[in-house]
Amino acid sequence: MTTEKPMINTENIVQDILTSIEREREREIIARRYGLFDRKETLEQIGELLGITRERVRQLEKTVMTRLRSTSTNLPHMAETAATLLAAVEEAGETARITTLGDRLTAENTRTDQSRLAFLAELAPGISTIPDDDNFYQSVGNTDIHDQAAIKTEVAKLVKTISEAGKPIKTQEVTKMAGMPNDMYTAALASTSKQLATLNGRWGLVKWPTVNPKNIRDKIYVILAENGKHMHFNEIAESIKESDFKRKDVTTQAIHNELIKDKRFVLIGRGIYALREWGYKKGTVADIISEVLREAGEPLHRDEIVKRVLKSRFVKETTILLNLQSKPQFKRVAKATYELAE
Numbered sequence: 420m421t422t423e424k425p426m427i428n429t430e431n432i433v434q435d436i437l438t439s440i441e442r443e444r445e446r447e448i449i450a451r452r453y454g455l456f457d458r459k460e461t462l463e464q465i466g467e468l469l470g471i472t473r474e475r476v477r478q479l480e481k482t483v484m485t486r487l488r489s490t491s492t493n494l495p496h497m498a499e500t501a502a503t504l505l506a507a508v509e510e511a512g513e514t515a516r517i518t519t520l521g522d523r524l525t526a527e528n529t530r531t532d533q534s535r536l537a538f539l540a541e542l543a544p545g546i547s548t549i550p551d552d553d554n555f556y557q558s559v560g561n562t563d564i565h566d567q568a569a570i571k572t573e574v575a576k577l578v579k580t581i582s583e584a585g586k587p588i589k590t591q592e593v594t595k596m597a598g599m600p601n602d603m604y605t606a607a608l609a610s611t612s613k614q615l616a617t618l619n620g621r622w623g624l625v626k627w628p629t630v631n632p633k634n635i636r637d638k639i640y641v642i643l644a645e646n647g648k649h650m651h652f653n654e655i656a657e658s659i660k661e662s663d664f665k666r667k668d669v670t671t672q673a674i675h676n677e678l679i680k681d682k683r684f685v686l687i688g689r690g691i692y693a694l695r696e697w698g699y700k701k702g703t704v705a706d707i708i709s710e711v712l713r714e715a716g717e718p719l720h721r722d723e724i725v726k727r728v729l730k731s732r733f734v735k736e737t738t739i740l741l742n743l744q745s746k747p748q749f750k751r752v753a754k755a756t757y758e759l760a761e
Contacts, residue, residue, distance in 0.1 A: 425503050427524045429535035435495035436487070436542070444469060445483045452480050454534035484541065491542045501543035504536075505561060508546065512607025514560040514570060519610070533557075549611060558611040574612045577605065578624075587621035587630050618663070619645060635677045638664055639684065640694070649693040649733055652678055688733030699731050705742045707732055708749065709759060718758040 433455050440446045447469065451460040462473035469476070491497050507523045508515050517537050521528035524536065540546045540559045547566045551557040560570050580597040581588065590602045590609075599605040609615050609622055616623060616631035618641065623630035628637035629644065642658045643650060650658070655678070656671040678684045684692045685699040693699045700710070711727045712719060719727075725739050732739075743749050743757055750760040 425506070425524065426526065427500060427503055427536070427539075429525060429532050429539070432496045432500055433535045433538065436497075436539075439494060440483060440487075445479055448476055448479050449483055449538075452476075453538040454531065455538060456531065458530075459534065487542055491544055494542060497539075497542065500539055501545060504540060504543050504559070505545050508559055508561050512601075512603035512605075513564045514558060514604075514607040514611055516610055517557045517559065520559065554613055556611055556613060570608065570611070573599075573608050577609050577622075578612060578614050581615065581622055582624060587618070587623035587627065589621055590617075593622055632664060635669055635673060636681045636683070638662070638667070638669075639674060639677060639681070643684070643692070643694050649687055649691050651690050652692060653690070655692070687731065691733045693733075704728065704732060704734055704738055705746045705748065708739065708742055708746075712749070712757065712759045718752045718756045721755045721757060724757065 437446045462476045466473045466476045521533045525532040547560040547562045549558040594605040616625040618630040632638045652675045656674045
């Protein structure tokens with residue numbers, strides 16, 4: 420038996436709250452500033468529409484919102500709305516982005532739904548609000564757990580912890596390193612920050628391509644790193660299509676082209692690529708044989724040469740033997756034993 424999630428009819432609730440505002444001009448200002456029926460408008464746009472200065476619009480907005488907050492317990496539907504919002508916030512981990520609440524509490528989670536939820540959260544007792552800015556997504560929190568300042572402090576601690584780790588780390592590790600109470604609490608806080616991103620269960624700085632890949636090359640890198648071993652470019656293309664990346668409608672040819680151009684990737688076989696950081700180097704099979712013999716500093720039996728080359732190239736043994744026998748840089752010095760001709 421499934422339990423239906425609680426829903427909020429944001430349009431009806433907002434309409435009834437606006438009706439409680441006596442002056443039509445003040446209702447217009449609140450509706451337009453918060454985007455309750457259309458896109459949000461600036462102080463200048465509203466002032467021009469109503470024939471007043473932007474400063475007067477700001478004053479009226481502040482006055483009306485202060486009045487609404489002071490009488491919030493008497494506003495239409497506010498008691499049940501606040502309870503529903505708070506329950507959703509607690510379920511999310513005591514903090515939640517408005518987009519997350521919209522997904523939990525509205526049928527379509529439109530931009531207007533999100534704007535209405537943000538407006539209702541501003542009025543709801545027990546809810547802390549975080550405005551959208553350069554560092555934070557528009558979010559809310561449980562005031563009993565942390566107010567706006569405390570949320571920002573906790574998030575700053577997460578950013579510092581992840582930054583000092585120097586690489587993407589799992590939520591459990593972040594929780595332990597930052598001294599957070601639990602993983603859900605950690606993930607909820609981290610999701611409010613525009614400085615952090617997550618991918619495949621790991622958190623990192625938004626500027627790190629391993630958690631926030633912005634182009635095809637970054638996505639290829641993430642796929643190979645997650646797989647942990649070499650892959651054919653067709654496999655890489657298929658993995659990208661099946662991934663959680665935001666944009667994954669790329670052609671196999673485009674992926675192959677990026678593999679060829681990016682120095683992070685090394686061709687180690689026919690259409691097979693690996694990461695340079697795994698110890699692979701660019702070069703032909705003959706180049707790898709030369710390096711093996713140069714590092715050995717002495718002649719090697721062909722079986723030993725094959726064994727060492729196969730550590731860095733995914734090719735057939737016959738390909739290695741053919742290079743040994745046909746390339747002028749290799750000289751046979753005994754039965755099945757070779758050295759560099761130079």
